[in-house]
Amino acid sequence: MRVVRSVEHLREALEYMRRGGHTPIGFVPTMGFLHEGHASLLRRAGEMSNTVVMSIFVNPLQFGPGEDFESYPRDERRDLELAEREGVDxxxxxxxxEMYPQPIRSKVSVASLTTQLCGASRPGHFDGVTTVVSKLFNMVQPDYAFFGLKDAQQVAVLRRMVSDLNMNVEIVPCPIVREGDGLALSSRNVYLSEEERTQALVLSRSLRTAREALEEGKARTAADIRELLVSVISSSPLAVIEYAxxxxxxxxxxxxxxxLLTNVDGEIIMALAVKFGRTRLIDNNVFTPKEVATLV
Amino acid sequence: MRVVRSVEHLREALEYMRRGGHTPIGFVPTMGFLHEGHASLLRRAGEMSNTVVMSIFVNPLQFGPGEDFESYPRDERRDLELAEREGVDxxxxxxxxEMYPQPIRSKVSVASLTTQLCGASRPGHFDGVTTVVSKLFNMVQPDYAFFGLKDAQQVAVLRRMVSDLNMNVEIVPCPIVREGDGLALSSRNVYLSEEERTQALVLSRSLRTAREALEEGKARTAADIRELLVSVISSSPLAVIEYAxxxxxxxxxxxxxxxLLTNVDGEIIMALAVKFGRTRLIDNNVFTPKEVATLV
Structure with missing residues (x-):
C-alpha cells in the first residue's frame, strides 16, 4: 500500500498502476475515521477494480459556520491499518x-436536488461536496467511485453531476451498514453519550415501523408515513427532528x-435528520412502493 | 478526417486514436463559421498534438435572452472543408x-473573474462557457486545449477553472488574428454593413494609439489609457461603447x-466591447507595462 500526500505523487502512483495494466481503477473518497461502512465500500471497490484508491480529506468547503469541521474526529494511524487490511493500493x-493552494474561485453545483433535506439545513454543503469530488475525480480519474447510501442525497446529487457534465466515472452506491441494534454507522456516532446512543435507535426503528405499515397496508399516503416517522422519533425525549x-x-x-404511494413509479426515499444534543444524525430507507406493497 | 455527431462515437474515435498511440490529443472547441483565427488554432494544435479534435457547437447556455443564438452564422460544409485542409483528425x-439530453441542473462557475467586462454585460455568459467546456473536456479528455486571445477574459476564466478544479488539460492561448487593416477576425464580422465594417477599425486603432502613447511616455496612468481609448473610438459616429x-x-x-502602469508587475489588458448597430465586437491587447515602457 502506498501513502501519498501530494497531487503530484498521487498522479505518479496512478500512472505507475495504469502503465502496469492494473485497471479499472476504483475510488473511495472519505473524510477518514473509518468504520465498517467504509470497509464495505473498500471491499466493493476491490471486487470491481484492479487498483483501489482511497482518499482521506476533511473538506472545509462542505462545513458551514458553527459546524464540526475543527472537531471532526481524525485517526490517521487506525485508518491506515484498516485500509491496509482491506487491500487498498x-x-x-x-x-x-495541498487541495486549495489558492483561494478557490471555481465551483461545481447541482441545482434543485440540493435545496431540500440536508441542503436546506446545511446551505452550501452540497456545493462543497460536488466541488471537492470534482477535484478528486480529476486527480484520480477513476472508472468507478463508491459512496454509501447513508448519504442518499449525496449519491443522487453526484449521479446527476456525473451525467450532466459527462464525467467518465460510474457512481456505485453501496448499502447502509448498521450496528447489530440498527444504528447506521457514522464517524459522528463517537460524539454520542451513552444515553443519546440508546435513544438514537429511534431513527432506524421509525424507518422499520413505517416500512412495515406500508407492507401491511396500514400506511398508504405520504402523510401517513410522515406521521408514523415523527411519532416514533418523538418517543425519544432527546430527539430534535430536523426533517422526516x-x-x-x-x-x-x-x-x-x-x-397514494402505490401510484408512484420508481423509487421513494424516507429520509431523516435528527439531533441528539449537538450531534446530528441522518438515516434513510430507499424502496420501490409498488414492490413493497404488492402483498396487500 | 472523421466526422462524429454523438458522444458515443466521439469516445470510440478517440479510443481508437489512443490505442494507436496517437497522443497527445489537442482540442479546439469552436462555434463554427470558421475563419483564419480558428485555422491558426488548428495549426497550433497540429504542431503540439498527434490527434487534433475540433468541436462545432453553438451552445445555447452561453447566450442571453435577446442575444444572437438563433441567428448566429452557421456553414457546416465550409467548416468541414477548412478542417480537412488544416489536418483535423x-x-x-x-x-x-445530444449535448443536453435532459434539463441540465449542474453548473461549473468561476467567481469574481466573471463579473467585469463581458461578464457584466452578458450575465450568465461565462457560466454557460465554463459548463459546456467542462462537458467537452470530459468527453474529449484532451492534453491541450486551444483558445484565441480575442476572448481574453474567456482564457483567464478557463485557466482558473482548470487550475482550481485540477483538470488534466493545459489551456494554450493563441494570438489574435487580424485582417490586413487591423480588424480582429470574428464570426460576427459578417453582420457588419460596409459602413460599420469601416468604422469598426477604431477598435484596433484605439488599442494601437494607447500602446504607442504608453511607449512614448505620453500616457502613464490607467485614466490616461481609458481616455485615449474612448476618444479614438468616439471618433466613429456609429460606435456605442459598452466598455473600454x-x-x-x-x-x-x-x-x-x-x-502608474509602470508600477504594475506582470501583465495588463486593455479590453474593448463596442456595438455597431446590433453587432457587438470585442478586441483587446495584453502587454507587460514594464517592458513596453522601458525605452522612455
Whole structure:
C-alpha cells in the first residue's frame, strides 16, 4: 500500500498502476475515521477494480459556520491499518493547503436536488461536496467511485453531476451498514453519550415501523408515513427532528400529503435528520412502493 | 478526417486514436463559421498534438435572452472543408439534444473573474462557457486545449477553472488574428454593413494609439489609457461603447485611476466591447507595462 500526500505523487502512483495494466481503477473518497461502512465500500471497490484508491480529506468547503469541521474526529494511524487490511493500493491524504493552494474561485453545483433535506439545513454543503469530488475525480480519474447510501442525497446529487457534465466515472452506491441494534454507522456516532446512543435507535426503528405499515397496508399516503416517522422519533425525549421526509428518488421531488404511494413509479426515499444534543444524525430507507406493497 | 455527431462515437474515435498511440490529443472547441483565427488554432494544435479534435457547437447556455443564438452564422460544409485542409483528425458536431439530453441542473462557475467586462454585460455568459467546456473536456479528455486571445477574459476564466478544479488539460492561448487593416477576425464580422465594417477599425486603432502613447511616455496612468481609448473610438459616429477598460491580466483586477502602469508587475489588458448597430465586437491587447515602457 502506498501513502501519498501530494497531487503530484498521487498522479505518479496512478500512472505507475495504469502503465502496469492494473485497471479499472476504483475510488473511495472519505473524510477518514473509518468504520465498517467504509470497509464495505473498500471491499466493493476491490471486487470491481484492479487498483483501489482511497482518499482521506476533511473538506472545509462542505462545513458551514458553527459546524464540526475543527472537531471532526481524525485517526490517521487506525485508518491506515484498516485500509491496509482491506487491500487498498493507494491512500491519498492531502492537507487543506495541498487541495486549495489558492483561494478557490471555481465551483461545481447541482441545482434543485440540493435545496431540500440536508441542503436546506446545511446551505452550501452540497456545493462543497460536488466541488471537492470534482477535484478528486480529476486527480484520480477513476472508472468507478463508491459512496454509501447513508448519504442518499449525496449519491443522487453526484449521479446527476456525473451525467450532466459527462464525467467518465460510474457512481456505485453501496448499502447502509448498521450496528447489530440498527444504528447506521457514522464517524459522528463517537460524539454520542451513552444515553443519546440508546435513544438514537429511534431513527432506524421509525424507518422499520413505517416500512412495515406500508407492507401491511396500514400506511398508504405520504402523510401517513410522515406521521408514523415523527411519532416514533418523538418517543425519544432527546430527539430534535430536523426533517422526516418522504420524496421520490433520485429526483427528490416532494410527495403531496394525499399521494397514494402505490401510484408512484420508481423509487421513494424516507429520509431523516435528527439531533441528539449537538450531534446530528441522518438515516434513510430507499424502496420501490409498488414492490413493497404488492402483498396487500 | 472523421466526422462524429454523438458522444458515443466521439469516445470510440478517440479510443481508437489512443490505442494507436496517437497522443497527445489537442482540442479546439469552436462555434463554427470558421475563419483564419480558428485555422491558426488548428495549426497550433497540429504542431503540439498527434490527434487534433475540433468541436462545432453553438451552445445555447452561453447566450442571453435577446442575444444572437438563433441567428448566429452557421456553414457546416465550409467548416468541414477548412478542417480537412488544416489536418483535423476528428470533428465533433453534436446537436443541442445530444449535448443536453435532459434539463441540465449542474453548473461549473468561476467567481469574481466573471463579473467585469463581458461578464457584466452578458450575465450568465461565462457560466454557460465554463459548463459546456467542462462537458467537452470530459468527453474529449484532451492534453491541450486551444483558445484565441480575442476572448481574453474567456482564457483567464478557463485557466482558473482548470487550475482550481485540477483538470488534466493545459489551456494554450493563441494570438489574435487580424485582417490586413487591423480588424480582429470574428464570426460576427459578417453582420457588419460596409459602413460599420469601416468604422469598426477604431477598435484596433484605439488599442494601437494607447500602446504607442504608453511607449512614448505620453500616457502613464490607467485614466490616461481609458481616455485615449474612448476618444479614438468616439471618433466613429456609429460606435456605442459598452466598455473600454484596463485591468490586470489574468486576474482582471481593476486599476485605479491614478495608478502608474509602470508600477504594475506582470501583465495588463486593455479590453474593448463596442456595438455597431446590433453587432457587438470585442478586441483587446495584453502587454507587460514594464517592458513596453522601458525605452522612455
Amino acid at each position: 493507494i491512500v491519498f491524504i492531502p492537507t487543506v493547503e 421526509e418522504i420524496l421520490t428518488f433520485p429526483d427528490l421531488e416532494v410527495l403531496e400529503t394525499d399521494d | 476528428i470533428v465533433f458536431i453534436p446537436t443541442v439534444e 477598460e484596463i485591468l490586470t491580466f489574468p486576474d482582471l483586477e481593476v486599476l485605479e485611476t491614478d495608478d
